[in-house]
Structure formats: structure tokens, C-alpha cells
Amino acid sequence: MNIALPVAIEQQMQTRKKQFAYDEDAYLIGKGGYTTAAPYTLYDAIVALALGKNVLLKGPTGAGKTKLAETLSYLFGQPMHSINCSVDLDAEAMLGFKTIQEREGKPVIEFIPGPVIQAMTKGHLLYIDEINMAKPETLPILNGVLDYRKTLTNPFTGEVVKAKSTFGVIAAINEGYIGTVPLNEALKNRFIVIDVPYIQGDALKDVLRAQSILKDHSLIDRFVMLSADLIVQVQSGQISETAASIRALIDACDLAVYLPPLRAIERGIVEKLEDDREKAAVRNIAETLFE
CATH class of the missing domain: 1.10.150 (DNA polymerase; domain 1)
Known part of the structure; x- marks a missing residue:
């Protein structure tokens, strides 16, 4: 990466790389490879993420938004959990679900955490792809996750989940695409918006x-x-x-x-x-x- 970053940002990235080097989910770290003729696209995304901001990548389909998200995961050395949005997305797909497990010969109900709660509790990154494909009524459950509180009350367990300090959110949006809906202004206001142009x-x-x-x-x-x-x-x-x-x-x-x-x-x-x-x-x- 031929980008000169501020010392504080570079230190933040190196600290996270060391922290997650031996993480059990290290296999979720992206492979990198995002290239652009507009270097400030990557620069601005790095700075925003290092500062604890949520990043919304906006651009045409196939412009490299997912590759940019994977590159951010790679540069920070930070595992990334993913959500692929659709009209069928529900709370269970985001947060997790309850299931019956056998413990010492007895059936017990256990909660299996989904990508949101895993990313929060482990301090990982969360990637929300095509966020405007989800039904508008599905996303408000993330409002507390995406603002300064970084918390969530799990509706399945009643537990209040507090994200670790390194937790970060990257979302991608294709505006005007079939099946998409305009993002709620309150939701969009929780992100730093970065335009991802076509690579040429x-x-x-x-x-x-x-x-x-x-x-x-x-x-x-x-x-x-x-x-x-x-x-x-x-x-x-x-x-x-x-x-x-x-x-x-x-x-x-x-x-x-x-x-x-x-x-x-x-x-x-x-x-x-x-x-x-x-x-x-x-x-x-x-x-x-x-x-």
C-alpha cells in the first residue's frame, strides 16, 4: 500500500494486527487486493475505520466495494463477519438463534450468536453487504450498534451486548438498483459515506x-x-x-x-x-x- 498515513492511524493499524494475529477467527481476515486510481478512497476509509466510525461504501455494482472491505480487514489484520442483505433478512440471521443442545444427557436451550453479536463481542469487523436490500423495518435493531453506544439488547436472551473498542462496521450500498429502498436518514447519518468509483x-x-x-x-x-x-x-x-x-x-x-x-x-x-x-x-x- 503506497499511502502515507498519519502516525496515529498507522499505530492503530499495527496494534490491531498484533492483537488479532493469533485470533481463532483469523481465517476471516480479508486477502486485500483493492486497487483504485483514486487513492483517497482507500485512505479515507482507513482513517474513518481507525477513528471508530462506521463506513458506508457507495458505488455501482462491480466497482470493488466488497474487495475494498476485504482490503480494510487485511490492512487492520482484523477478522470480518458478513451479512448479505435481502428482503428475507431477519433478526435471527443478524443476531443468532436459539437451539436445543444435549449437555450431560439433558437437553438444554443454547443461543448461537450470529455475525453481529460475534463481531461485537470479539471486537471484529462487521460487513453488511447491500444494506439497502433489507426491509426498512429490519435494520432499526442495529441503531444502538451503529451509534456511540455500540450496544444491543439481544431480543432472544435479554442480554445487553456491549461491543469491544476495536469493533467496526463497514456497509455497502448500490443506489437505484432493482429491489433496493432508500436508506433511512437516521441510519445513513450513522455512517461516514465514501464513494467507490469504477476502477479504470x-x-x-x-x-x-x-x-x-x-x-x-x-x-x-x-x-x-x-x-x-x-x-x-x-x-x-x-x-x-x-x-x-x-x-x-x-x-x-x-x-x-x-x-x-x-x-x-x-x-x-x-x-x-x-x-x-x-x-x-x-x-x-x-x-x-x-x-
């Missing part, structure tokens, strides 16, 4: 070289050009964000090692789209760059 140019080249098995530099350059053209179409409203997803682009690059590029793009990008007009638009762009 040399930064995208670095990502493709690091995360794809494609090693042909000439082909990689053309895939970077394809991405730039797709982003222009997304920004003008001609195609959906799915078409410009970095994940989909990496899939196409991987396939291009063994398939002709146009067929790789068909499998990795085009067929993920639903609209025939969008499919045709992507094909037309690809055909101008690949023979």
Missing part, C-alpha cells in the same frame, strides 16, 4: 494482471478499453451497471485464455444481462475492439 485505466490494468489468469498484455489493454466504453454507456443510461462489473470483466479475461475473446465476453458479460438491447450494445462495442 492503469489501475484496472493492475487489477486484471493480479486477479486474472490472462497474461497477454495486448489483450488486457483491449479489455481495459472495453471496460472504459462500457462505463460510458452505463453513465449515459444505455446499459445497466451489471455490464461494467469488474467481476464480470475478470471472468471474461479468464475465459479469453482458452476461448476467442468475443466468445469469452459473451459468456462472461453479455449473458449476464437480461435486456436484448443491452446485449446487442455490448456485442457491438466488443466487436470494434476484438476480431
Whole structure:
């Protein structure tokens, strides 16, 4: 990471790395790898998290929000528990559930903590993906977790759970996406909001070289050009964000090692789209760059 951080922030990161080096959940630490042409995206997220702020990553689908969250986990050396939001998300999926266990030959009721309570009690990170996909009535249970109190009254046990000082929350949001709802202002106000732009140019080249098995530099350059053209179409409203997803682009690059590029793009990008007009638009762009 070629970012000069304030000494106090760097010390905070090193302290956490030492603290969690031998944590039983160390396997949950992210692998890192987030790259961007806008270095302050990462810098600002690091500072906010080190200061104990909740971080909301806002950006188009496939821009690298999850990879940024994993990179923060990696840089702090801190395990990260995850919640994938949907309309079916409920309190049990977030907090945990009761179950019957056998102890010394007798059935006893035990509470199995979920990702929120595990992250709080262990001082880990909590990643809430696509937070605006959850039903609005589901999230208020986290209000006390996300403000200065960092506490939660567990509705299943009546216990008041207090988070450890290193506990942190990272959430991701895709605005205007199908199935999403606007975040409640009281909830959004509990976060530091960081825009995560599309990765482009040399930064995208670095990502493709690091995360794809494609090693042909000439082909990689053309895939970077394809991405730039797709982003222009997304920004003008001609195609959906799915078409410009970095994940989909990496899939196409991987396939291009063994398939002709146009067929790789068909499998990795085009067929993920639903609209025939969008499919045709992507094909037309690809055909101008690949023979």
C-alpha cells in the first residue's frame, strides 16, 4: 500500500494486527487486493475505520466495494463477519438463534450468536453487504450498534451486548438498483459515506494482471478499453451497471485464455444481462475492439 498515513492511524493499524494475529477467527481476515486510481478512497476509509466510525461504501455494482472491505480487514489484520442483505433478512440471521443442545444427557436451550453479536463481542469487523436490500423495518435493531453506544439488547436472551473498542462496521450500498429502498436518514447519518468509483485505466490494468489468469498484455489493454466504453454507456443510461462489473470483466479475461475473446465476453458479460438491447450494445462495442 503506497499511502502515507498519519502516525496515529498507522499505530492503530499495527496494534490491531498484533492483537488479532493469533485470533481463532483469523481465517476471516480479508486477502486485500483493492486497487483504485483514486487513492483517497482507500485512505479515507482507513482513517474513518481507525477513528471508530462506521463506513458506508457507495458505488455501482462491480466497482470493488466488497474487495475494498476485504482490503480494510487485511490492512487492520482484523477478522470480518458478513451479512448479505435481502428482503428475507431477519433478526435471527443478524443476531443468532436459539437451539436445543444435549449437555450431560439433558437437553438444554443454547443461543448461537450470529455475525453481529460475534463481531461485537470479539471486537471484529462487521460487513453488511447491500444494506439497502433489507426491509426498512429490519435494520432499526442495529441503531444502538451503529451509534456511540455500540450496544444491543439481544431480543432472544435479554442480554445487553456491549461491543469491544476495536469493533467496526463497514456497509455497502448500490443506489437505484432493482429491489433496493432508500436508506433511512437516521441510519445513513450513522455512517461516514465514501464513494467507490469504477476502477479504470492503469489501475484496472493492475487489477486484471493480479486477479486474472490472462497474461497477454495486448489483450488486457483491449479489455481495459472495453471496460472504459462500457462505463460510458452505463453513465449515459444505455446499459445497466451489471455490464461494467469488474467481476464480470475478470471472468471474461479468464475465459479469453482458452476461448476467442468475443466468445469469452459473451459468456462472461453479455449473458449476464437480461435486456436484448443491452446485449446487442455490448456485442457491438466488443466487436470494434476484438476480431
